[in-house]
Amino acid sequence: MMSPSNAQEDAKLDAMQRSWQSKRSRSLSLFEDLSSDSQLLAMPQASCSPSTKSLFSALQPKGKEEEGEVYSLASLQEQVVPEILEQVEQQPTYTVLDASTVGDFPAVYTVCSPERHQMPAVGVFVDKRIVPGFKYRVRPLPQIGQDPTMHKCLFNDSALTLKSIGRGYARRFTFEATDSLNNNENYFWSDNRPEGYAFELEVISEGDKFTIFDINKEAQGTVEVLQLEGPQFEISNVYSRQNIEKRANVRFTGKVEFYETGVAKPMPLSGLALAVKYKHKGAAEIVKVQNVVINKQRYTLLPGIQKIHRRVTVKGRDINDVPTQYSMHGLEPYELPVVGTYVDPRVIPGFHYKVRPSDRKEHLFGGRALKLLSIGMGYAKRLTFEPDSLLNPDNYLWSDNHPDGLGLEIRAVHKDMKFVIKAGDQILGEATVWRADKPQIEEKMEKVKTQSGKHAIEKYVHIDVMCHIAIAIPGGGCDESSERLMRVYGLAVVRKEPNRNEAHVIRVENVGLDSQLNVLFAQTHTELTFFPKK
Structure with a gap:
């Protein structure tokens, strides 16, 4: 005899079989009604997302070949890629700043989203990466939804060293003074703008100079920063009791000069800059710039032009002498090398020189x-x-007296030399050299053929001297009571005649005066020339 429970189970199984058979028959009838693949592809896809619909419709066949169907890749890119890019490019236009996350009052601010290299500050919220002692550009943030770099930076768009951050509800940011310490106007308050501010770190600046070192820690040349290329991204900061260390990626155009070539040319450079703010110092210092690639070689830049590392390589065969080669360190750019068998061909008897061993600061012969x-x-x-x-x-x-070599500096103009100042044929006054201790740099040397068929030697030397200037008075002579001490720049032309054993200054051209008189002469297009007084 069958129990009631078994009868109920059999009834449930029969019901399940009938339901499955009915669903199977409906699905078979559906596929039998569809006559082609195009009808299947044309069915509505209610459950697909918009991007899936575009992809599905883009994959419709454009034609048939023997091996299969061919799909249009161009149509796939036109329909699917724009939608994907639009979804990727959508970024939040605002940022919520909670001051409690930096250990301050639980104030919340909503500001325009800053760029990746910018650090926000508004109200009581100050980004922890903003530290006194480092240089920053401060840019006011715009309203939400606008470009965060649309406003110009404060303080004439220049980067200044942050001196202090005040306390209280409104924080005062004080930067280094540019005009007067007693009247420093380089400051602002964090609540001056409800939109807030963005700080941009600047580790290296235009005009900074570095010495180039190779992987063996040998100096190879110098580089000067000509122009910054883009923002400087801070990638890490380390805080300790003794110092604060920051690392930033930098890109700039630098004037690179290698010691071996002596040729300077601008090049795009990039690297990792390391700056440290020590405890008892007011400003951060650049320690080095790593991973700088120049001509497919990796170098490290150390701040400052370290003259002791400057290397000059000379070869005897360049002057048709013994085929020797020497490397000298410590020469100034304006000094001519003399070492071993090598004497620079610009060293000519008849001209005046100061002599200095390359390993010393003092000159020979009492300077x-x-x-x-x-x-x-x-x-x-x-x-x-x-x-x-x-x-x-x-x-x-x-x-060869000094194994490290000698440096010879040419001297064209000396103390107590007297000159007549002329503008064309008109005599304007007289000049007496008072000091001539700054370097005088030889620009070029020429051989000039004379009437006798022999050659005279002319050297063009840049000078920077201090002179007593006496202005000429009508009727002849000079008014000595109105003498003025002026700084004089110019290009001295020194000539050594053939069969003569001494060179003489024949004129000083391209003269510039460190005085308001120079402005007057420039406005009237008057060129001054100094001639030796006979």
Whole structure:
């Protein structure tokens, strides 16, 4: 006899079989009614997302070949890619700042979303990366939905060192003074604008100079920052009791000069800059710039032009001498090298030079500029200078006396030299050299053929001297009571005639005066020329 429970289970199984058979028959009839694949593809896709619909419709066949169907990739890109890009590019236009997250009052601000390199500050909220001692550009943030870089930076769009951040509900940001310490106007309050401010870190600035070191820590040249290229992204900061360290990615155009070539040219550079703010110092210091690639070589930049590392390589075959090669360190850019068998071809007897060993700061011969009388021949050249006494001529040296080499600096204009100032044919006054201790730099040397068929040697030397200027008075002469001390710049032309043993200054052209008179002459297009007074 069948129990009631078994009868109920059999009834449920029969009902389930009938339901499954009815669903199967409906699905079969549906596929039988569809006559082609196009009808299947044309069915409504109610459950698909918009992007799925576009992709599904884009994959419709454009034609048939023997091996299969061909789909249009162009139509797929036109329909699907724009929608995907539109979804990816959608970014929030605002940022919610909660001051409680930085350990301050639980105030909440909604501001325009800053760029990745910007650090916001508004009300009592100050980004923890904003630290006194580092340089920042401060840009007012716009209203929500606008470009966060649409406003110009404060303080004439320049980066200044942040000196302090005040306390209280409204924070006062004080920056370094640019005009006067007693009247510093470089400050603002964090609640001056309800939209807030964005701070942009600047580790390196235009005009900064560095020494280039290779992987072996040997100096190879120098670089000067000409122009910054884009923002500087802070990637890390480390706080300790003794200092605060920041690292930032930097990009800039630098004037690169390698010691071996001596040629400077601008190049795009990038690297990782490291700056440290020490505890008892008011401003951060650049420690180094790493991973700088120049001509497919990786270098490190250290701040400042370290003259002791400057290297000059000279070769004897360049002057048709013994095929030797020397590397000298510590020469100034305006000094001419003399080492071993090598004497720079610009060193000419008859001109005046100051001599300095490359490993010292002091000059030989008491720092005086002496006239070079002769250069000997042989492996070690003897350089003989004008003696103090004809009975005991001891102002000479050998090119190999100093293993580190010598640097010779040309001197065209000396103390107490007198000049007549002319503008065309008109005499304007007289000038007497009072100080001539700044370097004088040789620009070029030329050989000029004379009427006798021989050649004179002319050197063009940049000078920067202090002179007593006396203005000429009508009727001739100069008014000595109205003498003025002025700084004079110019290009001195020094000429050594053939068969003469001494060179003389024949004129100083392209003269500039550190005075308001220079403005007057410039406005009237008057060129001043200094001629030696006879």
